[in-house]
Amino acid sequence: MSFKRYDSRVQAGKILVEFINNETKEVFNYITNNPHQCFCFAIPNGGVPVAEGFCSELGLNYDLLIVRKIKIPYNLEAGFGSMTPDGTVLLNDELLSYLNLSQEDINRSTEITRKEIENRLAFYNKQYTTKEDYRKRISQKMIFLLDDGLASGFTMLAAIKMVKQYEPKQIFLAVPTAPLKTTQRLGKEVDKIYCPNVRNARHFAVAEAYKNWYDLSESEILKILNTSEYYNNKPFNYGKDNVK
Incomplete structure (x- = not known):
């Protein structure tokens, strides 16, 4: 593997920000200049620490998208x-x-x-669940979907389908690692995929992109969410500052 493996999921999230800055400066500049017009969704469990690293670098909020x-x-x-x-x-x-x-x-x-x-x-004490709540959160926003990696990508495809119906400004998929075929397939469904570690190996495993891989427990995720400065599961109100 030519790519240096990630130390952790949090570090992977930070590297994704660097990758976006290098790949598309205009997207990076839009985020930094318009944080209130951007929002992130993390696919739990692995996407949560990735979102922590990602959002800490950009000052964005994220919520969970349970698929x-x-x-x-x-x-x-x-x-x-x-x-x-x-x-x-x-x-x-x-x-x-x-x-x-x-x-x-x-x-x-x-x-x-x-x-x-x-x-x-x-x-997870989700405080909004209706379609109208999701529309307020997503409509005309730049949306980032985050996970710790993709395999077949079918779960993420469902997340993309959901977000699309609420008319976001743009949808970006940001994942630390994925197979080439998956990025090609999902790339047709979003505005752009950001993935620093794309592999064309016959046998692919997300875990191979990390030095220390383990499955996260629900209690670990709750601990992250309860202490996070960037997790925001409250309903969105138009005209109000919804960023912590």
């Missing part, structure tokens, strides 16, 4: 779709054509996923 896999009934490790907190659903139609699931199976799995998202929203 959950809609699981195959007889294989709970795999999914045939994804759902976002506003109820947006993205189905893998190609996979569904092979699975031979009934509409009842699909509806049941989708409802289970909806309840999982509701539980996580409650766990």
Whole structure:
């Protein structure tokens, strides 16, 4: 691997800011000159420390965007779709054509996923959940979607689909690492992808981009959020300063 590995997810978030500055100076300048017109969404769990590093460098706020896999009934490790907190659903139609699931199976799995998202929203004390709340947060803003890395990118694709319907000014995807094919596919769905570590390896793992990789627990995420200067899960009010 020619790319020097990240020390941590927080450091990766800081490096993403440097990467944006080097890649597109006009975007970087817009952020620094118009912080109130920009907002970030972190995909938990791994996207949270990335967002901390990213937002600390730019003085931006972020919130969580909880996306959950809609699981195959007889294989709970795999999914045939994804759902976002506003109820947006993205189905893998190609996979569904092979699975031979009934509409009842699909509806049941989708409802289970909806309840999982509701539980996580409650766990994180989410203070806004309606479509109108999301529209106020996203409409005509420069939006950054953050995660610690991508594999297939299907979960992130659902997040992109959700954000698009609220008419943002622009959507940027900022991730520390991803496979080349995924960046090419998702690059067609957003204004630009920022990814310093793009690999074309036959066997790809997000963990390989980090020196010290481990799965983050819910308690660790809560600790980060409870002490963060940049996490903002409050409803957005037009005409008011919503940046801490």
